[in-house]
Amino acid sequence: MIIENDEQLAKLRRVGSLVARTLAAMGEALEPGITTRELDEIGRALLEREGARSAPELSYDFPGATCISVGPDCAHGIPDDRKVQPGDLINIDVSAELDGFFGDTGASFAVPPVTPEIERLCRDGRKAMWAGIRAVKPGARLNGIGKAIDGFARKNGYSLVRNLASHGIGRSLHDEPGEIPTWYEAGDRRRIPEGLVFTIEPFLSLGADWVEERDDGWTLRPPRDQPTVQYEHTLVATRRGPLILTAA
Secondary structure, X not given: OEOOOHHHHHHHHHHHHHHHHHHHHHHHHOOOOOEHHHHHHHHHHHHHHOOOEEHHHHHHOOOOOOEEEEOOOOEOOOOOOOEOOOOXXXXXXEEEEXXXXXXXXXXXXXXXXXXXXXXXXXXXXHHHHHHHHHOOOOOOEOHHHHHHHHHHXXXXXXXXOOOOOEEEOOOOOOEEEEEEOOOOOOOOOOEOOOOEEEEEXXXXXXXXXXXXXXXXXXXXXXXXXXXXXXXXXXEEEEOOEEEEOOOO
16 A cells, blocks of 8 residues: 555554553563453454554464464464463464454564573564664665665574565555565566565574464465574655554
8 A cells, every 4th residue: 555645644544653652561461371352352343443454364264363372383473372481482463453454463472481592583583573674765776675674684593484475565464565485586677666565574583494284274484493583674665765554
């Protein structure tokens, strides 16, 4: 989606703020003993209180209001009665529709006690996302985002999952311009138009470059259970730089 007026931007800001606050509240509630279903209920209540609808439920009939993945699963996990354990690496992805517009955000959380390796992975997962965000500029190549993230990952000894990508968002959860690689695709000639609304969400891993679907038809896991994190913002490309819609 490309923003056409201030009213659209205001609505995108509103839903972006809501999913950001919901993610923050779920992260604060995360502790050993809580179930992922209970976490999901917290998220659902916050979204519904403001009149929003879960985007994965609305768009894909997903069996939960939010996606909660317990490592080694890293994406599209179904909330259930599994209890969070000390040392778990958990990804929470919150997306919603409000007044016809969509917002999407996510983060990985390491439940203490945390090993130095996982602590570093989480820290660098955020840095990888911001490397991509800093590459956003109207008129620039869209693949510059993936080039920046890819360069950060290679420099620091990580891999990137290459069958999960960023995407356009706005009037739908997955909007134009479609998928946006978080790795470098030299042949991608697309450019970033001013006002483009999209996500940046690299999956940074300790060795995995793809994920596989589990038997439930939703949950995604690296083939050798390699620890993997994801951090995500929804943003707009403006002349003044990237405008983050999902800042807490």
